[in-house]
Amino acid sequence: MKVLKWLGTGILILVIGFVVFVYARANPKFDAPYPEIMASLDSSIIARGEYLMYGPAHCVDCHAPVSEFPRVRMGEKVPLSGGFDFVIPPGIVHAPNITPDRETGIGAYSDGEIARALRYGVKRDGSPLVDFMPFYDLSDRDLTAIVSYLRSAPPVKNKRPANEWNFLGKAVHAFGMIKPMGDGVIPETPERDSTAAYGKYLAESVANCRGCHTGRDMMTGAYVGIEYAGNQPFEVMDEKGTIVKGKHLVTPNLTPDKETGRIALWPKEVFIARMRAGAAIPGTPMPWGPYKTMTDGDLIAIYKYLHSLEPVHQPTPVGIQEGDPM
Ligand code: HEC
Ligand code: HEC
Incomplete structure (x- = not known):
């Protein structure tokens, strides 16, 4: 009986230790360099960014409001004021408003902060982005075009909820399983051509x-x-x-x-x-x-x-x- 009691106490201490660890480490912060990317006002560069975001890089597919999805399906250009709520085992991840509204969008971010989020998966406050956006190897030229378009698009006010993590979500953060992704090594990009x-x-x-x-x-x-x-x-x-x-x-x-x-x-x-x-x-x-x-x-x-x-x-x-x- 005594042994069982000791064993039970031991397990309880382990469980409490685990829970305390998870709560203490549920908000890890990371560092990553700010890419030397600056938004341009050149209309052809902005147009290139718009083409990428509404075309091959399909940002609109996740960042447009769900109610606009029928238009997204038709290939239309819908404002990127916040989109899908991804329900995954660790919790709910809300695709944010990425229009330049200062309060509810990314208007207050610097060019470097936006570029870093896409190249390394690190948010402005250092927390890691869930790996939804595999754009870590975009060329400097294309990343510049995207940041330029993001800056020039009309701002839309639309407050999006913060991500909601359950215990599993806190644990995967605490154990570093959600972490920055890009290694910052950008392969040389071939000329834009039909090769x-x-x-x-x-x-x-x-x-x-x-x-x-x-x-x-x-x-x-x-x-x-x-x-x-x-x-x-x-x-x-x-x-x-x-x-x-x-x-x-x-x-x-x-x-x-x-x-x-x-x-x-x-x-x-x-x-x-x-x-x-x-x-x-x-x-x-x-x-x-x-x-x-x-x-x-x-x-x-x-x-x-x-x-x-x-x-x-x-x-x-x-x-x-x-x-x-x-
Ligand atoms: C988010 C996931 C996803 C991405 C990104 C994606 N595909 Fe697909 N693709 C699918 C799925 C799932 C199917 C099967 C269902 C369907 O046909 O829509 C599919 C089907 C297809 C088909 C068959 C269509 C048919 O009618 O038989 C082709 C061709 C294709 N994809 C090409 C591509 C190309 C080229 C790209 C990149 C430009 C791409 N896919 C990117 C998920 C994806
Ligand atoms: C497959 C869906 C998907 C696609 C495609 C996508 N995003 Fe995202 N994006 C998300 C989700 C989900 C988040 C929030 C992730 C999180 O909070 O961990 C996000 C976050 C962001 C953020 C916010 C970073 C921050 O610091 O808050 C920016 C900026 C962004 N995306 C830009 C883009 C751009 C630009 C593109 C296209 C080049 C794009 N996204 C394509 C799903 C997507």
């Missing part, structure tokens, strides 16, 4: 085709599948952006395998037409609306890059599948 090399930059650092069309570890986000061979399950969303239970979609294989590669037999023109046609499956997470607005040159570059990959034989199911994605 496979530029297509690789778009598919990896701007449009995130690789991020969804590759198998990922569901807990850590690490790449575990062969790049672009697809087969990554995703949730299906309803009109309001709520996850539909018991259903999932799987990303197709984008490598040029003749039997199982979804686009392997498509001529360039068919690929461009498909990318412009928008979503065919309601509830798909692919940002079809923004991609509609991509230039022919950018789409051709991506097509050439995907067709330059090693073919991988991997069948992937088409259409909505039964069961949750996990």
Whole structure:
């Protein structure tokens, strides 16, 4: 009996210690350098930023109000006044208002603070951003264009709630599992052109085709599948952006395998037409609306890059599948 009592006290002390640790460390702060990025007033640079944000980089897909989603789906330019509420196991993450309103948006941020958030995933106050935005390798030129557009867009007042972390959320922060991501090493960016090399930059650092069309570890986000061979399950969303239970979609294989590669037999023109046609499956997470607005040159570059990959034989199911994605 005595032993049990001691054991019980020991466990209780451990549990209390764990809880105290988690609460004490639930708000870790990080440091990262401020990239030397300055907003420009040059209208062609601002226009480039607007193209990226409403096109290949699809910022609008997450940062536009959920009520405007039908317009986003059509490829329209909706103000980025705050968007999806992502319900994930550690809590609820609210995509913020990124218009330059000083109180409710990012109007009070410096150019360097905005650039640092995108390049390293560190917020203005040093807390880490959840890894929703894989733009860590954007070129200086494109990051400058995006910061320039963010500065010049009309401010919209829309107060967004702070993120809500449950105990698991506090614990993953305390144990450093939500942390800054970018290493600050920016690969040399090829000239903007319709070449496979530029297509690789778009598919990896701007449009995130690789991020969804590759198998990922569901807990850590690490790449575990062969790049672009697809087969990554995703949730299906309803009109309001709520996850539909018991259903999932799987990303197709984008490598040029003749039997199982979804686009392997498509001529360039068919690929461009498909990318412009928008979503065919309601509830798909692919940002079809923004991609509609991509230039022919950018789409051709991506097509050439995907067709330059090693073919991988991997069948992937088409259409909505039964069961949750996990
Ligand atoms: C897949 C959805 C998604 C996409 C695409 C996306 N964002 Fe975000 N963004 C978020 C979420 C969610 C947060 C809040 C994350 C958090 O609080 O940890 C956020 C936060 C931000 C912040 C706020 C940083 C801060 O310090 O508060 C900025 C600035 C930002 N995004 C800009 C952009 C830009 C610019 C793009 C396009 C180049 C973009 N986002 C694309 C989901 C997205
Ligand atoms: C947020 C995740 C996500 C991103 C980013 C994404 N996709 Fe997809 N993609 C999907 C999913 C899920 C499907 C299957 C459902 C569908 O067809 O909409 C899909 C389907 C496709 C299809 C098949 C369409 C058809 O009708 O058979 C093609 C082609 C495609 N994606 C190409 C791309 C390219 C090129 C990019 C980058 C420019 C990209 N995807 C980025 C998730 C994504």
